[in-house]
Amino acid sequence: MADKSAEDDLFDPNDETYGSADFLTVLPKAEFPQKTRAPRSVYAAVKDELMMDGNARQNLATFCQTWEEPEVHQLMDDCIDKNMVDKDEYPQTAEIEARCVSMLADLWNAPKGPATGASTTGSSEAAMLGGLAMKRRWEARRKAEGKPTDKPNLITGPVQICWHKFTRYWDIEHREIPMENGRLLMTPEEVLKLCDENTIGVVPTLGVTFTGEYEPVKAIADALDDLQARTGLDIPIHVDGASGGFLAPFCAPELEWDFRIPRVKSINASGHKFGLAPLGVGWVVWREEQDLPEEMIFWVNYLGGNMRDITLNFSRPGGQVVCQYYNFLRLGRDGYRKVHEACYRSAAYLASELEKTGLVDIVFDGDMKRGIPAVSWKLKEGVKTEYTLFDLADRLRSRGWQVPAYTLPANCEDQAVQRILVRNGVSIDLCSLLIRDIKASVDYFKSHPITRSVSEEEASGFHH
Numbered sequence: 001m002a003d004k005s006a007e008d009d010l011f012d013p014n015d016e017t018y019g020s021a022d023f024l025t026v027l028p029k030a031e032f033p034q035k036t037r038a039p040r041s042v043y044a045a046v047k048d049e050l051m052m053d054g055n056a057r058q059n060l061a062t063f064c065q066t067w068e069e070p071e072v073h074q075l076m077d078d079c080i081d082k083n084m085v086d087k088d089e090y091p092q093t094a095e096i097e098a099r100c101v102s103m104l105a106d107l108w109n110a111p112k113g114p115a116t117g118a119s120t121t122g123s124s125e126a127a128m129l130g131g132l133a134m135k136r137r138w139e140a141r142r143k144a145e146g147k148p149t150d151k152p153n154l155i156t157g158p159v160q161i162c163w164h165k166f167t168r169y170w171d172i173e174h175r176e177i178p179m180e181n182g183r184l185l186m187t188p189e190e191v192l193k194l195c196d197e198n199t200i201g202v203v204p205t206l207g208v209t210f211t212g213e214y215e216p217v218k219a220i221a222d223a224l225d226d227l228q229a230r231t232g233l234d235i236p237i238h239v240d241g242a243s244g245g246f247l248a249p250f251c252a253p254e255l256e257w258d259f260r261i262p263r264v265k266s267i268n269a270s271g272h273k274f275g276l277a278p279l280g281v282g283w284v285v286w287r288e289e290q291d292l293p294e295e296m297i298f299w300v301n302y303l304g305g306n307m308r309d310i311t312l313n314f315s316r317p318g319g320q321v322v323c324q325y326y327n328f329l330r331l332g333r334d335g336y337r338k339v340h341e342a343c344y345r346s347a348a349y350l351a352s353e354l355e356k357t358g359l360v361d362i363v364f365d366g367d368m369k370r371g372i373p374a375v376s377w378k379l380k381e382g383v384k385t386e387y388t389l390f391d392l393a394d395r396l397r398s399r400g401w402q403v404p405a406y407t408l409p410a411n412c413e414d415q416a417v418q419r420i421l422v423r424n425g426v427s428i429d430l431c432s433l434l435i436r437d438i439k440a441s442v443d444y445f446k447s448h449p450i451t452r453s454v455s456e457e458e459a460s461g462f463h464h
């Protein structure tokens with residue numbers, strides 16, 4: 001229905017929300033609205049529409065925060081006017097960002113010295129910056145040697161989509177190590193097979209998207225040390241610690257994956273994942289100042305000082321960064337460990353309950369020392385079932401749960417898996433309700449045999 005103003009004269013400020021003139025017609029959906037409406041009505045209409053998004057707390061696909069303390073909500077509101085880019089107008093927010101970078105450099109065991117890094121909108125932007133720095137450093141080295149720079153390549157395992165974007169946007173050959181049956185991660189042997197003089201870097205992932213496991217950063221670094229000793233090729237590592245960067249330091253502190261390894265030159269992590277900040281913040285930190293090429297830095301003057309600007313965005317909200325700082329101060333290492341250990345406990349509970357059903361093989365059980373608090377599984381080989389994992393995902397949606405099922409990337413495209421991401425707030429108690437619903441779904445399929453399974457696309461849950 002057109003957005004006419006015919007009902008304007010019916011407007012009565014004393015009307016009850018849904019009895020008001022604003023609710024007499026369908027609200028505009030495509031054309032730019034003509035008339036002004038009452039805030040209360042529009043708020044009610046928009047909020048109602050958001051109901052259809054589903055309940056984020058039951059979305060077990062996402063790695064991102066869906067629960068925050070009341071103080072975080074308050075700070076986000078307090079910071080609604082803070083623009084991260086405007087370091088002159090908001091010098092204290094800029095200072096807080098710099099403190100966070102220092103704290104992260106400390107957390108990730110960077111050598112002493114000025115911390116070098118930046119906040120971003122998420123790990124994707126941070127990965128672009130870390131990747132670009134590797135490309136620039138490689139180009140500089142090649143040019144100094146009088147060698148061509150037209151064929152850069154990057155080596156990764158089965159990575160998150162942001163690395164596909166990075167290599168495509170910046171014309172870099174992506175050498176992605178495919179999964180094989182029984183090997184779902186990057187291994188030193190596979191990395192070495194792909195290295196050459198045009199390799200700008202190797203990116204292991206600390207918490208692979210598809211299963212949750214950590215890739216063996218230390219073993220890869222050792223293999224690259226050996227390669228350098230044999231051939232002179234010096235290939236740096238950037239760690240995609242989107243999830244693991246905020247887990248391993250607290251829950252697997254003995255695991256060497258960070259700047260303790262000299263070959264690790266940069267790390268990215270998502271503040272809005274296990275950094276526990278609200279959506280919209282990531283981090284990139286370089287090992288030392290010299291690892292960030294000067295030409296990537298835009299110097300901005302503020303309050304007579306000189307401040308680095310190393311982002312792809314210009315204007316950007318500051319609240320997420322402030323809340324990240326709040327979390328660092330509020331939780332400290334002890335608090336982060338407790339929050340994350342609770343997640344690992346929930347994951348262990350889920351893995352053991354799923355295993356007990358006898359219907360599935362666990363692909364990754366959420367072991368604190370080997371990966372993130374995620375559980376992934378496949379249907380038990382050789383056991384006949386009346387349903388697929390896609391049917392199960394589809395059925396669980398009727399109870400509000402989003403538990404994505406998907407096929408693995410190359411070369412395991414035939415293998416369907418399902419995954420639960422345990423975040424802050426996915427308590428053991430909540431997990432027990434989910435397990436109850438999974439069992440009920442399986443029983444349902446017994447009494448209502450599936451005649452035609454849903455396809456991966458139809459069931460598809462977002463699982464990046």
Ligand SMILES: *Cc1c(COP(=O)(O)O)cnc(C)c1O
Nearest residue numbers: 122123124160162205242270282
């Ligand atoms: C989530 C994720 C990303 C992308 O991070 P955003 O913060 O969502 O941009 C990159 N790599 C890995 C391993 C991830 O889990």
